[in-house]
Amino acid sequence: xxxxxxxxxxxxxxxxxxxxxxxxxxxxxxxxxxxxxxxxxxxxxxxxxxxxxxxxxxxxxxxxxxxxxxxxxxxxxxxxxxxxxxxxxxxxxxxxxxxxxxxxxxxxxxxxxxxxxxxxxxxxxxxxxxxxxxxxxxxxxxxxxxxxxxxxxxxxxxxxxxxxxxxxxxxxxxxxxxxxxxxxxxxxxxxxxxxxxxxxxxxxxxxxxxxxxxxxxxxxxxxxxxxxxxxxxxxxxxxxxxxxxxxxxxxxxxxxxxxxxxxxxxxxxxxxxxxxxxxxxxxxxxxxxxxxxxxxxxxxxxxxxxxxxxxxxxxxxxxxxxxxxxxxxxxxxxxxxxxxxxxxxxxxxxxxxxxxxxxxxxxxxxxxxxxxxxxxxxxxxxxxxxxxxxxxxxxxxxxxxxxxxxxxxxxxxxxxxxxxxxxxxxxxxxxxxxxxxxxxxxxxxxxxxxxxxxxxxxxxxxxxxxxxxxxxxxxxxxxxxxxxxxxxxxxxxxxxxxxxxxxxxxxxxxxxxxxxxxxxxxxxxxxxxxxxxxxxxxxxxxxxxxxxxxxxxxxxxxxxxxxxxxxxxxxxxxxxxxxxxxxxxxxxxxxxxxxxxxxxxxxxxxxxxxxxxxxxxxxxxxxxxxxxxxxxxxxxxxxxxxxxxxxxxxxxxxxxxxxxxxxxxxxxxxxxxxxxxxxxxxxxxxxxxxx
Ligand SMILES: Nc1ncnc2c1ncn2[C@@H]1O[C@H](COP(=O)(O)OP(=O)(O)OP(=O)(O)O)[C@@H](O)[C@H]1O
Numbered sequence: 001x002x003x004x005x006x007x008x009x010x011x012x013x014x015x016x017x018x019x020x021x022x023x024x025x026x027x028x029x030x031x032x033x034x035x036x037x038x039x040x041x042x043x044x045x046x047x048x049x050x051x052x053x054x055x056x057x058x059x060x061x062x063x064x065x066x067x068x069x070x071x072x073x074x075x076x077x078x079x080x081x082x083x084x085x086x087x088x089x090x091x092x093x094x095x096x097x098x099x100x101x102x103x104x105x106x107x108x109x110x111x112x113x114x115x116x117x118x119x120x121x122x123x124x125x126x127x128x129x130x131x132x133x134x135x136x137x138x139x140x141x142x143x144x145x146x147x148x149x150x151x152x153x154x155x156x157x158x159x160x161x162x163x164x165x166x167x168x169x170x171x172x173x174x175x176x177x178x179x180x181x182x183x184x185x186x187x188x189x190x191x192x193x194x195x196x197x198x199x200x201x202x203x204x205x206x207x208x209x210x211x212x213x214x215x216x217x218x219x220x221x222x223x224x225x226x227x228x229x230x231x232x233x234x235x236x237x238x239x240x241x242x243x244x245x246x247x248x249x250x251x252x253x254x255x256x257x258x259x260x261x262x263x264x265x266x267x268x269x270x271x272x273x274x275x276x277x278x279x280x281x282x283x284x285x286x287x288x289x290x291x292x293x294x295x296x297x298x299x300x301x302x303x304x305x306x307x308x309x310x311x312x313x314x315x316x317x318x319x320x321x322x323x324x325x326x327x328x329x330x331x332x333x334x335x336x337x338x339x340x341x342x343x344x345x346x347x348x349x350x351x352x353x354x355x356x357x358x359x360x361x362x363x364x365x366x367x368x369x370x371x372x373x374x375x376x377x378x379x380x381x382x383x384x385x386x387x388x389x390x391x392x393x394x395x396x397x398x399x400x401x402x403x404x405x406x407x408x409x410x411x412x413x414x415x416x417x418x419x420x421x422x423x424x425x426x427x428x429x430x431x432x433x434x435x436x437x438x439x440x441x442x443x444x445x446x447x448x449x450x451x452x453x454x455x456x457x458x459x460x461x462x463x464x465x466x467x468x469x470x471x472x473x474x475x476x477x478x479x480x481x482x483x484x485x486x487x488x489x490x491x492x493x494x495x496x497x498x499x500x501x502x503x504x505x506x507x508x509x510x511x512x513x514x515x516x517x518x519x520x521x522x523x524x525x526x527x528x529x530x531x532x533x534x535x536x537x538x539x540x541x542x543x544x545x546x547x548x549x550x551x552x553x554x555x556x557x558x559x560x561x562x563x564x565x566x567x568x569x570x571x572x573x574x575x576x577x578x579x580x581x582x583x584x585x586x587x588x589x590x591x592x593x594x595x596x597x598x599x600x601x602x603x604x605x606x607x608x609x610x611x612x613x614x615x616x617x618x619x620x621x622x623x624x625x626x627x628x629x630x631x632x633x634x635x636x637x638x639x640x641x642x643x644x645x646x647x648x649x650x651x652x653x654x655x656x657x658x659x660x661x662x663x664x665x666x667x668x669x670x671x672x673x674x675x676x677x678x679x680x681x682x683x684x685x686x687x688x689x690x691x
Contacts, residue, residue, distance in 0.1 A: 131152035453469040
């Protein structure tokens with residue numbers, strides 16, 4: 001199958017992509033079996049599901065290989081397995097060798113690029129930015145920024161994206177580039193480096209036939225001119241596109257039914273009795289005649305229900321009984337006759353429906369048998385025997401190994417972090433509603449709380465107002481920021497997971513840059529909040545008191561943000577994260593010292609108060625406000641003699657709970673701990689992508 005025999009013209013205007021070394025990698029896979037654990041809906045326990053079964057083959061460098069098969073036949077799974085994108089808990093047996101060398105998932109990722117079936121690109125980026133971002137991070141550091149940028153533009157030109165360079169990618173909410181342009185952009189982001197192996201899962205889906213032809217032609221050139229190993233899963237290509245491929249792997253029910261040169265496919269299945277009519281697209285023939293039996297075209301046509309001549313290829317549905325077609329009876333029929341008629345009609349309809357079900361089941365069983373026969377035919381074919389001999393001899397032959405040039409570069413942290421920070425800033429800038437929403441919420445809530453507690457009195461009623469307002473502020477500081485970040489971070493997580501999975505950047509650079517970009521808003525907004533409500537409420541009016549107050553609000557906001565990131569990392573689904581958030585927040589709130597005096601908390605719940613940021617925030621605010629506060633009780637209020645703020649703190653159980661500074665120190669440590677937990681949770685959520 002696999003010598004480089006090129007009889008087709010290369011497309012005229014494909015520039016040589018890069019002066020990258022001509023590293024040629026051959027992938028050999030033998031007896032691959034891949035099984036996943038599935039939890040059937042509405043049933044307990046897990047069951048194993050076999051997806052690939054005894055799949056063997058070879059993918060040659062400088063060849064363009066198509067993987068074809070019906071939907072669900074295992075094409076995506078085969079590409080994922082070969083490219084190292086599968087979960088550690090799933091079971092893969094068999095061998096995958098690259099240039100004769102066994103490879104880890106991580107190594108495979110370093111020597112290959114993968115264009116996934118779904119395009120996941122940050123929706124606020126423009127086409128230019130997305131390509132330049134990929135080029136800046138993936139191309140070697142020996143290239144200058146200008147060279148990387150030029151490379152990105154070359155790829156844009158090649159993929160006909162140059163007219164949309166400044167359009168944003170867009171999302172379901174924001175109109176951006178078209179689906180086909182998005183597909184080409186995903187391809188371009190991988191092609192900037194021209195990896196030694198390029199896997200593409202349905203690169204032409206969503207493209208018109210001319211663009212699909214152009215894209216596949218480019219892939220063919222990349223393979224032929226630069227010695228790359230290019231493998232695409234593809235659905236129903238046009239005849240022109242089909243003939244651009246060199247080699248073909250056909251899968252059915254997770255097994256190989258053909259592997260060889262594209263040109264040999266029709267002859268192979270023809271020998272099995274699947275005749276390809278003249279002037280038919282071979283890909284259509286494969287899908288319509290070989291992979292799927294044609295349905296009955298006319299149930300009443302006796303010829304259509306007969307097996308095809310030759311017998312090997314008889315796969316029509318059995319003749320179905322025609323359904324009764326009754327017109328409503330108008331006239332003089334008696335009630336009794338009508339009821340009997342109705343009953344007979346119902347019985348007839350039921351029998352007909354049953355016959356349809358039985359016929360469908362029989363057709364399904366016949367179809368399974370037919371596919372099993374195709375699998376067996378391939379297993380016993382001389383082509384498969386030759387392939388196995390060749391695989392065995394190649395394994396034994398001196399393996400050339402993988403040249404280090406084949407491994408794509410990973411940008412260092414100092415390059416990744418600023419690029420990610422810049423992108424996050426641009427993202428925030430282009431999502432102004434998020435910031436405006438937060439600003440409006442800050443101003444609105446600070447005015448509301450300011451107006452509710454406007455100029456608290458210094459009598460006993462004022463003590464209650466101070467306690468209530470301080471607790472409200474602590475809760476608002478945490479809740480507001482938790483919810484804000486949970487939605488933003490949760491929505492962005494799929495992009496991070498995809499980019500991290502394709503080794504665009506590492507977790508430290510992403511996490512630190514993302515946090516640093518978030519940080520200013522988690523400082524400025526709580527300070528603004530404090531400025532508005534502090535003086536409206538009329539707390540102790542000294543610079544030191546205000547300073548501690550604002551610092552507490554900043555730390556509460558940051559604790560909320562860190563908690564929000566932590567929870568959004570724990571759950572892959574944003575709606576789950578949102579719905580479980582109260583479960584985290586309510587206990588922290590209840591045991592913060594406002595609802596239950598901290599000295600009277602039941603012993604089995606005491607630990608919760610120590611992990612509640614709201615507790616430390618509330619103690620800090622209460623101490624800041626009540627320490628040495630003069631309270632002037634009215635004549636009608638029953639105050640103990642010498643009643644003052646220090647006695648209020650005694651009553652609240654806070655007198656012995658450390659100074660304002662100490663509580664803020666603990667709060668700061670909690671913010672750091674929550675950020676570390678969030679980092680670990682994020683790492684765990686993506687670990688399966690690389691382990
Ligand atoms: N993690 C999984 N859990 C359960 N079933 C899975 C899993 N991954 C794949 N499958 C099943 O394995 C089969 C092959 O899936 P795969 O996505 O590889 O098919 P495909 O040929 O690429 O299909 P399509 O052309 O529709 O994309 C399907 O029946 C699919 O439902």
